[in-house]
Structure formats: structure tokens, C-alpha cells
Amino acid sequence: MSGFSDEPNGAPTSSQPPLKAFSKIDLDGHDLPPSPAPSTPRNGRKYAFATELVYTEGNDQYNASSTPIYQSATFKQKPGEPAGEYDYTRSGNPTRTHLERHLAKIMSAERALVVGSGMAALDVITRLLRPGDEVVTGDDLYGGTNRLLKYLADNAGIVVHHVDTTNTETVKRVLGPKTAMVLLETPTNPMIKIVDIRTIATETHEANPNALVAVDNTMLSPLLLNPLDLGADIVYESGTKYLSGHHDLMAGVLAVNSLALGDKLYFTINASGCGLAPFDSWLLMRGIKTLKVRLEQQQINAQRIAEFLESHGFKVRYPGLRSHPQYDLHHSMARGAGAVLSFETGSQEISERIVAAARLWTISVSFGCVNSLISMPCRMSHASIEAKTRKERALPEDIIRLCVGIEDSDDLIDDLSRALVHAGAVQLRTDGGFHARLNEAPPSPNGI
Numbered sequence: 480m481s482g483f484s485d486e487p488n489g490a491p492t493s494s495q496p497p498l499k500a501f502s503k504i505d506l507d508g509h510d511l512p513p514s515p516a517p518s519t520p521r522n523g524r525k526y527a528f529a530t531e532l533v534y535t536e537g538n539d540q541y542n543a544s545s546t547p548i549y550q551s552a553t554f555k556q557k558p559g560e561p562a563g564e565y566d567y568t569r570s571g572n573p574t575r576t577h578l579e580r581h582l583a584k585i586m587s588a589e590r591a592l593v594v595g596s597g598m599a600a601l602d603v604i605t606r607l608l609r610p611g612d613e614v615v616t617g618d619d620l621y622g623g624t625n626r627l628l629k630y631l632a633d634n635a636g637i638v639v640h641h642v643d644t645t646n647t648e649t650v651k652r653v654l655g656p657k658t659a660m661v662l663l664e665t666p667t668n669p670m671i672k673i674v675d676i677r678t679i680a681t682e683t684h685e686a687n688p689n690a691l692v693a694v695d696n697t698m699l700s701p702l703l704l705n706p707l708d709l710g711a712d713i714v715y716e717s718g719t720k721y722l723s724g725h726h727d728l729m730a731g732v733l734a735v736n737s738l739a740l741g742d743k744l745y746f747t748i749n750a751s752g753c754g755l756a757p758f759d760s761w762l763l764m765r766g767i768k769t770l771k772v773r774l775e776q777q778q779i780n781a782q783r784i785a786e787f788l789e790s791h792g793f794k795v796r797y798p799g800l801r802s803h804p805q806y807d808l809h810h811s812m813a814r815g816a817g818a819v820l821s822f823e824t825g826s827q828e829i830s831e832r833i834v835a836a837a838r839l840w841t842i843s844v845s846f847g848c849v850n851s852l853i854s855m856p857c858r859m860s861h862a863s864i865e866a867k868t869r870k871e872r873a874l875p876e877d878i879i880r881l882c883v884g885i886e887d888s889d890d891l892i893d894d895l896s897r898a899l900v901h902a903g904a905v906q907l908r909t910d911g912g913f914h915a916r917l918n919e920a921p922p923s924p925n926g927i
């Protein structure tokens with residue numbers, strides 16, 4: 480897999496025009512995000528994504544190259560003059576504003592907002608709902624998203640429909656005038672299923688023009704997907720993941736094209752006080768600058784690892800593989816396959832042994848970090864979904880999720896191979912190769 484031009488990465492030939500990273504913002508610069516601390520060159524020239532990621536323009540009094548951390552809760556006012564631009568950091572802070580302008584630019588959005596975590600972003604979005612409203616969402620979702628929706632269903636009178644969002648007909652059947660929100664993930668976490676944002680957004684707005692389509696873009700980041708360009712009303716993501724890239728902060732990002740909707744989201748952020756703190760805003764701004772180089776390498780590594788596992792007989796879920804049933808759909812929307820994949824071994828016990836035997840792959844929740852991570856979603860990130868519900872939704876208990884980092888891919892494959900052999904997940908052949916034992920009885924714990 481090569482890089483991140485504005486062309487679809489490895490996409491099948493189609494009659495569709497090439498996917499553009501900045502389709503919304505005009506090259507003459509009439510459509511730049513408003514900004515007291517602009518993040519875009521004032522001459523209006525629009526650069527390639529890699530350039531826009533690192534290029535920022537500020538209005539710092541000393542021309543600081545890195546926008547300073549305004550570590551201040553309050554801002555002094557001048558007597559007898561109207562209130563200044565900032566008064567209190569819960570309401571606004573220059574470091575946070577600069578980050579928000581920068582995000583609006585790279586997300587091709589009219590307005591972006593940043594909060595304390597990805598879940599805080601979803602919380603802000605769901606506060607647009609009223610009792611009796613219906614939400615349509617997937618049957619494969621991040622566990623925390625599922626938990627918040629369940630809370631709203633149990634306590635706030637919101638009706639939540641979990642359906643197979645990979646099937647647009649199924650989604651259409653539950654849409655209606657009471658649908659207030661459709662909440663999508665693509666690829667889904669952890670089953671890596673692909674959702675047709677364009678079709679579902681059209682169907683949703685036909686069913687109820689006031690319904691909002693919100694897309695969780697955590698898996699791909701703005702480098703690989705712009706849900707707003709596909710008809711979504713709100714895009715949000717966990718900045719804890721690819722945008723920051725080092726697992727050293729928690730953040731959530733929201734972006735919209737409707738300024739009226741942006742104002743409603745901002746109201747909740749100010750009213751509830753979940754805006755991102757100045758230091759974390761600065762750290763996230765720093766992380767964003769290396770998004771392309773990190774995710775590009777992560778994706779190259781992920782492709783190699785997915786091919787390695789598949790070639791050894793494992794059932795691998797990764798949209799970079801031609802065997803993915805929705806390969807074409809994914810590449811009609813996105814500019815790359817991302818760096819999260821999952822695979823099954825046929826046995827929960829074997830999967831547990833693989834995870835335990837890995838050394839380079841850290842056992843950890845989350846993804847997007849420069850380090851490679853291995854996890855068992857049913858025990859970790861998705862443990863908050865009841866076992867009964869996981870079963871109903873056919874989430875395999877043995878599924879292993881790999882979140883690929885930027886290490887040397889040979890080292891990653893060596894470590895994974897050793898873990899597979901140690902766990903007894905593979906049958907050794909006389910020529911030194913091996914093949915997945917899928918659905919065979921697990922061997923003795925030393926694996927051989």
C-alpha cells in the first residue's frame with residue numbers, strides 16, 4: 480500500500496470521481512474556517528493534506544511558532560469596554576480555539592469543537608435528543624458507545640434501535656418521522672464492518688429531514704475519511720486515538736457544517752464544562768501534525784500483518800484485504816484501510832494464549848498509538864456489553880483485535896508468529912511453515 484495522495488488507496492476502478500481530502504473548502508480561500516487565531520494561510524491557497532496538517536498561522540504577540548498554552552482559567556477585562564474575546568476557559572481559551580480552527584480546516588468542516596474525551600463528544604451530541612426520540616445505530620459498536628446509548632434508553636426515554644447498519648434496507652425499515660438521530664461507525668469496532676454512509680444519510684434525511692446523521696470517525700481519522708462530505712451532519716471522533724497518536728492524552732473532537740448546529744453543541748460544552756483543557760489542546764495540536772506519517776506507516780504495517788495472517792489460514796477482518804466482503808464499498812468512501820484489524824482463532828482459550836504470549840504487542844485497550852496493541856474485545860473494550868447481548872449480536876468471544884503501530888513490520892510479524900506457535904494456534908509443517916488450526920481441538924498449553 481502506498482501513501483495518502485487524494486486518490487483512493489488501492490480502490491477498485493470505478494466511474495466515481497477521485498476522492499478529495501478537501502472537497503468542501505474552495506481553493507480561493509473564501510470558505511476558510513472563521514478564526515481569531517487562523518490555522519490556514521490567509522492568502523487562501525489550499526495545500527495538500529500533509530502540508531495543511533503541519534501548517535498553522537497564529538496571531539501570537541511574540542510570533543511563537545508553536546501556539547502557546549494559555550494555562551489560565553480567567554482573562555482580565557478592560558474597564559468600561561465590552562467583554563473581551565475570552566473571559567473564562569470553560570467558555571473559551573485561545574489554545575483550544577487554535578486547535579478547533581485547525582481541526583475545522585483538516586476535517587473540511589465549518590466548525591470544530593474539542594472536548595475531554597471521545598465519549599464526552601458523544602455525550603454532547605446525544606444531549607440534542609429529547610424523550611421519545613428514536614436513535615438508529617449499529618449492532619457492532621464500541622462498548623462505551625453502546626453503554627451510553629443503553630443508559631439513555633434506560634433513563635432518558637430515548638428509543639434505541641440496534642440494527643445491522645451494513646444493510647441499508649434493514650436501516651431503512653426502522654427509519655421514520657420519530658428518528659431523531661442515526662449514529663454510525665465505519666469500520667465498526669471490533670468487527671470491522673463497513674457502513675454505507677452516503678446511502679444511509681440520504682435515506683435518513685428522506686425519512687425525517689430534521690434527523691441528524693452522526694458518524695464516529697475514530698477508526699479512520701480525517702486523513703482517510705470525511706463523513707461530512709458523504710452527507711453526515713456531525714462527525715466526531717476520539718482524539719485519544721490517531722489524532723494524538725501517543726496515548727498520552729484523552730480528547731474528543733466534533734465537527735459540523737451547520738453553524739447553527741455548531742452553536743447548539745458549543746452551548747452544551749460551555750454549559751456542562753467539558754471543553755478540552757489548554758495543555759491537552761496543545762498536546763493534541765502537536766500530535767495532529769504527524770498524523771499522516773504515523774498513520775501511513777501504521778497502515779502499511781497493518782496491510783502486511785493482515786496478509787500474513789490470512790496467508791496462514793486465519794479469518795481476518797481488514798478492509799485492505801480483497802477478501803473483505805465490503806472492500807469496494809469501503810474504498811468508494813475512504814482513502815485507505817486504516818490500521819485496526821481483527822481475526823478469529825476458533826477458540827477463546829487459544830486467543831487468550833496468543834494475547835498472553837505476545838511481547839512486542841502490548842495488551843491494551845485503545846488504538847491509534849505508535850505502539851502496536853493486542854486485545855480481546857469481549858474481555859476488554861467491549862466487556863461493558865452484556866455477554867447475552869454480545870451473543871445475540873454474534874460478536875465472537877475469541878476475536879482478537881490488533882491495533883498496528885509504527886514498529887518494524889518484520890519484528891511485529893516475528894513476535895506474532897512466536898505467539899501463535901506458543902499458543903498452539905497453528906499447525907507446524909515439516910517445511911518450517913505453519914497453518915491456522917481453526918476449529919481443531921486446542922493442543923496442550925505449551926502449544927506444540
Ligand SMILES: Cc1ncc(COP(=O)(O)O)c(C=O)c1O
Nearest residue numbers: 596597598621668697717719730
Ligand atoms: C470507535 C470509538 N469511538 C469512541 C471512543 C471513545 O473515545 P474516548 O476513549 O476518547 O472517550 C472509542 C474508544 O474509547 C472508540 O473506540
Ligand SMILES: N[C@@H](CCSC[C@H](N)C(=O)O)C(=O)O
Nearest residue numbers: 621623844845846859860863
Ligand atoms: N474501561 C474502558 C475501556 C476503554 S476501551 C477504549 C477503546 N475505545 C477501545 O476500543 O479499545 C471503558 O469501560 O470504557
